[in-house]
Amino acid sequence: MTIQKAVQAFLIEQEVKGNTEKTRDNYKTYLGYFQDYIGKDTNIKELDAGKLNDYSLSLKNGKRSQATVQTYIRHTRAFIGWLENEGYVENLHSKFKLPKATKKIIEVLSxxxxxxxxxxxxxxxxxxxxxxxxxxxxxxxxxxxxxxxxxxxxxxxxxxxxxxxxxxxxxxxxxxxxxxxxxxxxxxxxxxxxxxxxxxxxxxxxxxxxxxxxxxxxxxxxxxxxxxxxxxxxxxxxxxxxxxxxxxxxxxxxxxxxxxxxxxxxxxxxxxxxxxxxxxxxxxxHSPLDNYYRNKQNGFNNENP
CATH class of the missing domain: 1.10.443.10 (Intergrase catalytic core)
Known part of the structure; x- marks a missing residue:
């Protein structure tokens, strides 16, 4: 089976499982890039850890944020996991690691x-x-x-x-x-x-x-x-x-x-x-004691301590 046909079968599986249209579209987008990189006509039996690592490096070397790279690889790992469960490949999912992303500082409104x-x-x-x-x-x-x-x-x-x-x-x-x-x-x-x-x-x-x-x-x-x-x-x-x-x-x-x-x-x-x-x-x-002494230093309280 070619990569292209495997991706098509995977997308049908997502629809059968009842995943939302947005989820299916995301898989279509991210796996579209994956199959273009690997080659649509490549046989899935040719997939190995080396090809997957090369793909991961191509994403990291592009002008994509860490979070975007993670998103691409997360969707691709789901596809690789499905290939394993269906018996098309062996022992690839565990070798295709999700890169660590720097945790962004959470901001809130004042x-x-x-x-x-x-x-x-x-x-x-x-x-x-x-x-x-x-x-x-x-x-x-x-x-x-x-x-x-x-x-x-x-x-x-x-x-x-x-x-x-x-x-x-x-x-x-x-x-x-x-x-x-x-x-x-x-x-x-x-x-x-x-x-x-x-x-x-x-x-x-x-x-x-x-x-x-x-x-x-x-x-x-x-x-x-x-x-x-x-x-x-x-x-x-x-x-x-x-x-x-x-x-x-x-x-x-x-x-x-x-x-x-x-x-x-x-x-x-x-x-x-x-x-x-x-x-x-x-x-x-708002520390009560700090504010007390701050006011005292500013001349608002002239009492002896």
Whole structure:
């Protein structure tokens, strides 16, 4: 069997398993590059550790970030693992290592930056209300960009204060809403939502009367960057801000894991570390004794100690 035919069979398998269209498209993209590099007509029996390592090096030597290289190799490793399970190759998956990527520092928005973001919106108009709802669901419930896009009206349970979200791998979870996010949502549903030109149950509708797209959210954040001057603004920054502040305000890592839809605690622990660092910095600014002596030195308290 050639690499090309094996990739086609693998993609059919993904559809049979019920993987999302986005997941299948990702495999098609990343494995397309792999088969172009190895050769579409190459027999899979010719695959060996040397060819896989050469492929890995070609990715690293290109103008791709560490995270992008990891993504390419992760998808290719899944394909190699499938070939092994089907009996086409032997002992290749364990030899095809995933390169280590430098862990990026997680950033969050400050109180002042959050205020800047929310001041950009006019909730009296439909689009302004829609946009503030998008930000509220990201920042107050930790929803991912794609989870916002695929959110259906039927999945909103206002009386219980929860949203049923379909996350990665089609896994469903219940996500709670805060008072203000719920307020924006009710206002949006009671007149702010643009009616779609075709029958659609999607919650977030764009100005062209169609369900909102990835590109529309990208453009929204580009406008926010210009208006606020916060160059690092992006959807996942909102999710990081939610997670870190949830812990700072007393939330526990196990409930946070459920809300975010993480399968392991590894990422949640990174938020916990960041929350601890934030708490220490906040304490240094608000230490009662430090502030007492600081005020004393500035002449605000002339009493003897």
């Amino acid at each position: 109180d002042e930056e959050i205020e800047k973001v929310f001041k950009c919106f006019n909730e009296r108009c439909s689009l302004g209300l829609r946009n503030i709802l998008i930000i509220a669901l990201m920042m107050d419930s930790g929803l991912r960009k794609n989870e916002i896009i695929t959110l259906d009206c039927d999945n909103i349970h206002i009386s219980q204060g929860v949203i049923k979200v379909k996350g990665k791998g089609q896994k469903e979870r219940l996500v709670p809403m805060g008072v203000y996010a719920k307020r924006y949502l009710v206002k949006y549903l009671n007149g702010g939502r643009i009616l779609p030109d075709l029958e659609s149950n999607r919650l977030i509708i764009d100005k062209d009367r169609k369900p909102i797209t990835q590109n529309a959210i990208k453009m929204l954040f580009q406008r926010l960057k210009k208006k606020t001057g916060i160059k690092r603004l992006k959807p996942h920054l909102m999710r990081h801000t939610f997670a870190t502040r949830y812990l700072i305000n007393g939330g526990d890592i196990f409930s946070l894991q459920q809300i975010l839809g993480h399968t392991s605690l590894e990422m949640v622990r990174r938020y916990m570390h960041l929350a601890s660092s934030y708490t220490v910095r906040t304490f240094k600014r």
